[in-house]
Amino acid sequence: MEIDEKRLRKLESKVLAYRIRIKDADQRKIYDEVFDESTLLTIYGMMSSGILNTLDFPIATGKEGNVFRATTADGDFIAVKIYRISNSTFNNIQKYIAGDERFKNVGKSRRRAIFLWAQKEYRNLERMASNKIKAPKPIKCQKNVIAMEYIGVDGNPAPHLKDVEIRKPGKLFKTLFGHIKSMYQDAKLVHADFSEYNILMIDEEPTIIDVGQAVLTKHPMASEFLDRDLKNLVRFFKKHGISKDAETLKSDVVGDG
Numbered sequence: 001m002e003i004d005e006k007r008l009r010k011l012e013s014k015v016l017a018y019r020i021r022i023k024d025a026d027q028r029k030i031y032d033e034v035f036d037e038s039t040l041l042t043i044y045g046m047m048s049s050g051i052l053n054t055l056d057f058p059i060a061t062g063k064e065g066n067v068f069r070a071t072t073a074d075g076d077f078i079a080v081k082i083y084r085i086s087n088s089t090f091n092n093i094q095k096y097i098a099g100d101e102r103f104k105n106v107g108k109s110r111r112r113a114i115f116l117w118a119q120k121e122y123r124n125l126e127r128m129a130s131n132k133i134k135a136p137k138p139i140k141c142q143k144n145v146i147a148m149e150y151i152g153v154d155g156n157p158a159p160h161l162k163d164v165e166i167r168k169p170g171k172l173f174k175t176l177f178g179h180i181k182s183m184y185q186d187a188k189l190v191h192a193d194f195s196e197y198n199i200l201m202i203d204e205e206p207t208i209i210d211v212g213q214a215v216l217t218k219h220p221m222a223s224e225f226l227d228r229d230l231k232n233l234v235r236f237f238k239k240h241g242i243s244k245d246a247e248t249l250k251s252d253v254v255g256d257g
């Protein structure tokens with residue numbers, strides 16, 4: 001992508017130098033990768049419309065994007081997920097989208113594919129919220145940027161399930177299985193990347209995140225994705241002394257058992 005360097009720097013000094021807090025060289029690197037001109041403008045638009053006041057620090061850097069903690073004018077924290085445009089790792093997703101009926105108007109534009117992907121994640125979050133399944137509440141989606149509820153304690157992002165001590169594995173299993181089941185039966189979604197990496201924990205309460213790749217239950221791959229999600233659940237809880245059979249769980253989820 002071509003970046004008008006002068007315009008970008010001007011924009012940067014005008015607005016974002018004050019509003020995006022950069023602590024060190026590592027953060028500067030992340031900043032340069034994720035904030036192309038279009039993304040800066042989107043963030044600026046969200047600042048102007050009062051969705052956030054400052055971007056505080058990156059919580060995570062992934063293959064496709066970054067998640068930041070941000071603060072609103074009221075001093076509340078929110079999470080901002082930014083899908084990277086300027087870097088080509090999104091080729092994966094373009095491949096994924098090509099040949100899919102729903103995305104037939106996307107054409108070859110990677111940008112548009114990314115915007116659509118963000119929109120999909122946002123809509124999936126809406127489905128989670130309207131069916132009362134624990135996930136970040138969606139706030140706003142604009143282009144490649146999603147603002148959502150911040151899952152954390154005292155400003156610190158919540159730890160992943162893989163990193164916490166589990167005191168009541170039986171209870172937690174039930175809760176998580178209940179979420180998968182409710183996602184399927186009520187929200188009509190299959191997560192498709194369900195694992196201990198995409199579950200955040202506050203005390204013993206799980207929140208499901210990262211629903212960008214979640215598909216509708218009528219999607220041709222839904223059954224396969226559900227198998228995989230349930231296998232991940234079973235594998236994880238086996239290590240915690242809970243023995244379950246993925247096939248039996250599946251019957252329960254899809255309601256033919």
Ligand SMILES: Nc1ncnc2c1ncn2[C@@H]1O[C@H](COP(=O)(O)OP(=O)(O)O)[C@@H](O)[C@H]1O
Binds near residue numbers: 060
């Ligand atoms: N709403 C949120 N609140 C707090 N932390 C979040 C939130 N969403 C994501 N994160 C953090 O950012 C990481 C990456 O986000 P995720 O949605 O899983 O994207 P990906 O894994 O595709 O990069 C998560 O593992 C989590 O640590």
Ligand SMILES: [Mg+2]
Binds near residue numbers: 198210
């Ligand atoms: Mg993730």
